[in-house]
Amino acid sequence: MSDALVIAGKSYQSRLLVGTGKYKDFTQTRAAIDASGAEIVTVAIRRTNIGQNANEPSLLDYLPPSEFTYLPNTAGCYSAEEAVRTLRLARELLDDHKLVKLEVLGDPNTLYPNVTETIAAAKTLVKEGFEVMVYTSDDPIIAKQLEDIGCVAVMPLASLIGSGMGILNPWNLQIIIENANIPVLVDAGVGCASDAAIAMELGCAGVLMNTAIAAARDPVLMASAMKKAIEAGRESFLAGRMAKKLYSASPSSPTTGMIG
């Protein structure tokens, strides 16, 4: 059965998107991403170090852009202007690459998104031809506005970035998913494999995570667990769960043919 994730007209087999930060070294980054099966990987855009270690290895040596779809992000940006400048640089850096992750933060302690700046940046980026996957709060109205602006995917948080608190408001996510005509991906807050499975069972198109894998005791094993959880959660969603009832007078074994 073909059940591809389609973003901006391109199909992906994996519904797990992963970040590339916080790993011990590039070898571990690569091993975890291989175990996750992810095809889309986020990267950050940062000033190059000047005058030091001109030959030090780079992330791109370990994760060649020919093998993965890069999703440059705007992590650390607190204004629409900074985010737009960062992604213009990313587009140039990655040879006219258009698929980007927009996030504009509002507060350095919680990393909660600033939705007004996010909306302003999204408008500019869409106008400039970017394919914008947008990180936002789990507010259904904002999610719809971002879709109407022309974002290619909306990515509400499950809980705060790096918190590992799991899905705090499944009801809001459900409303966002029901109203959306573009893929809805949970981005941020997933802590363990069951969180990822729940997101997929709610009907999310995919999940984007970084810390849940990188900060696990065994990141490569957790990456493998996440891959399975995403697949299991997706199949569970597609299969359609049984109705919940307090009890049922309908046992699974036959009521006839009893001995005695």
Next chain:
Amino acid sequence: MSEKSSMQIFVNGKPMPLPTEAMSVLALVEHMQLTGKRIAIERNGDIVPRSQFAEVQLQANDTLEIVGAVGGG
């Protein structure tokens, strides 16, 4: 130090004296030993496409951002 060696630009937030006044972006990239690295450059708020590195001449007090891709979530 001669007059000609006094030109200064700003790269990634830090002042950088240049060895000569007539310097293209391409020459700066070579000067900084970034040749062959995957980088992108913004000059005074505008992107300098890689294809124009050789043509764009630096001016005194230009503000450049030179970036690359790093691990991130």
